[in-house]
Amino acid sequence: MSDEADIPAAPHIPVLLRPLLRECAPIRGRWLDGTFGAGGYAKGLIDAGAAHVTGIDRDPLAHEMAAGWIDAPPYAGKIDLVLGPFSRLDDYASDLDGIVLDLGVSSMQIDQAERGFSFLKEGPLDMRMSQEGPSAADFVNTASEQEIADILYHYGEERQSRKIARAIVKDREQVPFTTTVQLAGLIERLLPRRKPGQSHPATRSFQAIRIAVNDEFGELVAGLEAAERALRPGGQLAVVTFHSLEDRVVKRFFQQRASTGGGGSRYAPQDEVKTPGFEQLSKAIGPDEDELEANPRARSARLRVGRRTDAAFAAADREGLGLPKPVVRQG
Structure with a gap:
């Protein structure tokens, strides 16, 4: 998945799959792909030796696309699909050998103008991964100027957030925003x-x-916690991020859960974590030159991997995760 909607379209290539398989080797047992998309990670895991993969995706399109190959050799009987958010992944599987989460928006979503993710293609201002609930148009047409500015600044790190929010509120008084090019043109x-x-x-x-x-x-914080609950001791969690805000949250989650009472990171106080829930296997891994040449959308991707210990589950310290301020959901 990628946030680089202005990069030319590439085939639906699973980003950082080779380093993921290398870091998690040997691949075996039962895995869960929490962001199934076009199925690239699930296929790669099965090809590398996994016995079974549970795929989760809240986008009905992913399930429609899988219908043509999931029940055919060599994957027949080895992949099951669940319609839902990965934040509830421990409701769908447990005692897993591995979990992979590929965050952000998928290339197949970007490439479909009718989904409203791309500012380069005219389509309805939608952006809903699940195709349910309030859309992007609902947000920009009803949110206050202050809320729009805060979202743009904290979630997009947009320095001109107030200027953009002010213009959105002014323009929508005359004509509501309904299309991607309408909003992109204003900006x-x-x-x-x-x-x-x-x-x-x-x-x-x-x-x-x-x-x-x-x-x-x-979804990310709830999904990381759900992964900790669903992994067996020795099971591995691999997370691919596409921008610094996501990567910061994942990095600090592993720091919190890999620290011990003997002295861990400043994000996990010593008296709160007695036994580490994860062992960090590596620092952030980015794409190599070969991958960048094959898939330009991988340029901002980062992979982090941790191995589950036998410690009891512990909820994340949300304040220490570096979550942007507008986040209000508590899991």
């Missing part, structure tokens, strides 16, 4: 590109609105 007029090769001016704003619409940080 582009406010923030013209200064140099060739720079990201589209709407990149950060679209990312922020998408995160808000899909409660992505709430």
Whole structure:
């Protein structure tokens, strides 16, 4: 999955699959792919030796796309699909040997204009991964100027958030926002590109609105905790992120749960974690030159892997995870 909606389309390639398989080797037993998408990770895990993969995706499109191959050799009987959010993954499977989470929006979602994720393709201003609940249009047409500015700043790190929010509220009084190009055009007029090769001016704003619409940080924290509950001792959790905000949360989660009373990170007080829940297997891993050449959307991807210990589950310290301020969900 990727947040680089202004990069030319590439095939649905699972990002950082080779380093993931290398870090988690040997691949065996029962795995869960919490962000199934086009099934690239699930296929890779089965091909590498996993006996079974439970795939989870809240997007009905992913389930429709899988119908053509999931019941055919060589994957027949080895992959089951569940429609739902990965934040509840421990409701669907337990005692797992491994879990992979590939965060953000998938390339197949970006490439479909009717889903409203891309500012380069005209479509309805939607952005809902589950295709249910309030849409991006609902947000930009009803949220207050302050709320819009806060979301753009904290979720998208957009420095011109107040300027953009003010213009959105002014324009929607005349014509409500209904399409992606309508919103992207407004932002582009406010923030013209200064140099060739720079990201589209709407990149950060679209990312922020998408995160808000899909409660992505709430889902992430709940999903990390659910993974800890669902893994057996020795089981591995591999998480692929696509921007610094996500990576910070995952990094600090592993720091919290890998620390001990003998002296861990400042995000896990010594008197709260007596036995580490995870062993960190590596620092962040990025794509190599070969992967970047094959899939430009992988350029911002980072992989982090941890191995579950036999310690009892402990809830994450949300304050120490570095969550952006607008997050209100508590799991």
